[in-house]
Amino acid sequence: MTKVYNFSAGPAVLPKEVIKKAQDELTSFKGSQMSVMEISHRSSLYTEMFQKAEEDLRYLMEIPDDYDILFQQGGATLQFTTVPLNLANNYRRIGYIDTGHWSQRAYQEAELLHKFDVDVVASSKDSNYTELVHQVELENKNYDYVHLTTNNTIEGTMYRDLPSGLAGQTIVADMSSNILGQKYNVDDFGLIYAGAQKNIGIAGLTVVIVKRDLIGKVSNLPSMLDYKKQADKQSALNTPPVFAIYMAGLVFEWLKEQDGVAAMQALNEEKSQLLYEYLDNSTLFSSPVKREDRSLTNIPFVTGNKQLDEKFIAEATSAGLLNLKGHRLVGGMRASLYNAFELEGVKALVDFMKEFELKNKGE
Ligand SMILES: *Cc1c(COP(=O)(O)O)cnc(C)c1O
Numbered sequence: 006m007t008k009v010y011n012f013s014a015g016p017a018v019l020p021k022e023v024i025k026k027a028q029d030e031l032t033s034f035k036g037s038q039m040s041v042m043e044i045s046h047r048s049s050l051y052t053e054m055f056q057k058a059e060e061d062l063r064y065l066m067e068i069p070d071d072y073d074i075l076f077q078q079g080g081a082t083l084q085f086t087t088v089p090l091n092l093a094n095n096y097r098r099i100g101y102i103d104t105g106h107w108s109q110r111a112y113q114e115a116e117l118l119h120k121f122d123v124d125v126v127a128s129s130k131d132s133n134y135t136e137l138v139h140q141v142e143l144e145n146k147n148y149d150y151v152h153l154t155t156n157n158t159i160e161g162t163m164y165r166d167l168p169s170g171l172a173g174q175t176i177v178a179d180m181s182s183n184i185l186g187q188k189y190n191v192d193d194f195g196l197i198y199a200g201a202q203k204n205i206g207i208a209g210l211t212v213v214i215v216k217r218d219l220i221g222k223v224s225n226l227p228s229m230l231d232y233k234k235q236a237d238k239q240s241a242l243n244t245p246p247v248f249a250i251y252m253a254g255l256v257f258e259w260l261k262e263q264d265g266v267a268a269m270q271a272l273n274e275e276k277s278q279l280l281y282e283y284l285d286n287s288t289l290f291s292s293p294v295k296r297e298d299r300s301l302t303n304i305p306f307v308t309g310n311k312q313l314d315e316k317f318i319a320e321a322t323s324a325g326l327l328n329l330k331g332h333r334l335v336g337g338m339r340a341s342l343y344n345a346f347e348l349e350g351v352k353a354l355v356d357f358m359k360e361f362e363l364k365n366k367g368e
Pocket residue numbers: 015079080081082083107154156157158179180181182200201
């Protein structure tokens with residue numbers, strides 16, 4: 006059988022060791038003769054598992070004690086609504102940095118609430134989102150917070166450093182596609198959120214990391230959308246997604262065994278460099294993204310010829326290089342190289358691309 010490499014942008018590849026561990030414990034979690042999917046979320050089996058997952062995440066991201074960690078449902082998309090409801094309570098004005106599809110989705114959802122002033126304070130639309138904005142002018146308006154997307158999953162850009170012009174602002178970040186893959190200082194943010202199915206675990210869980218003094222300021226929120234109520238009940242206001250939290254916990258343990266986020270970031274640099282270097286030297290393939298803004302985890306590339314792109318994707322699929330089709334909004338190809346994606350998979354891709362390039366020169 007051909008060895009398969011999964012380049013999917015999400016749901017994405019998980020560490021093999023994690024899948025194996027889940028399999029080993031599937032029929033009897035911690036000797037209970039019940040699977041983790043069958044246990045009560047009020048049992049000590051659950052609370053111990055939950056607490057360890059939270060503790061490990063706090064350790065991995067060096068999350069200070071004055072931040073709460075919430076394990077929510079509804080995906081990153083529900084946070085586009087929940088964050089404004091909880092945090093835009095003073096000026097009722099939010100600034101959005103527009104760097105692509107997901108940041109647009111974030112402010113569109115905030116607009117649907119018809120409660121807040123939603124300002125796009127900076128945008129890289131003019132470059133077709135092939136680069137980021139690094140300077141923001143807030144023009145003396147008061148914002149409850151400024152929202153940005155640290156890694157643009159579809160366009161393939163990533164903030165290594167935060168934009169300038171945000172001193173004194175509360176920054177909220179959608180980190181769905183590079184949380185735990187690139188080191189950030191949690192202290193720089195008021196709130197961080199991420200859907201789990203890219204770099205944490207499986208769909209069904211969304212991690213929210215929030216500075217405690219920002220929450221509990223709005224009354225009469227629907228309970229499930231109220232961060233304070235969720236924090237007070239350790240995210241078990243109702244039945245939590247036990248299996249998704251369990252899987253995230255296994256990934257956090259695995260990350261600790263890999264020496265944590267800095268080691269992952271170094272490996273992600275190595276993996277992505279291998280592909281970028283090839284793309285920059287190829288006469289067939291190229292990367293549309295400005296060098297200094299390139300993502301470590303999502304790498305779009307094109308041949309410049311639609312038919313040839315399709316041919317490449319079909320042949321790559323037959324060779325076991327799966328899910329390389331670019332997002333429907335941008336076309337071309339995209340390789341997602343999250344933490345669990347192995348270096349040898351990138352080598353296999355580059356080798357395959359070299360061969361394809363030789364065979365299709367002059368097309
Ligand atoms: C995938 C993604 C989302 C949407 O995540 P869901 O969990 O499916 O709602 C939002 N933001 C970014 C940056 C993403 O990559």
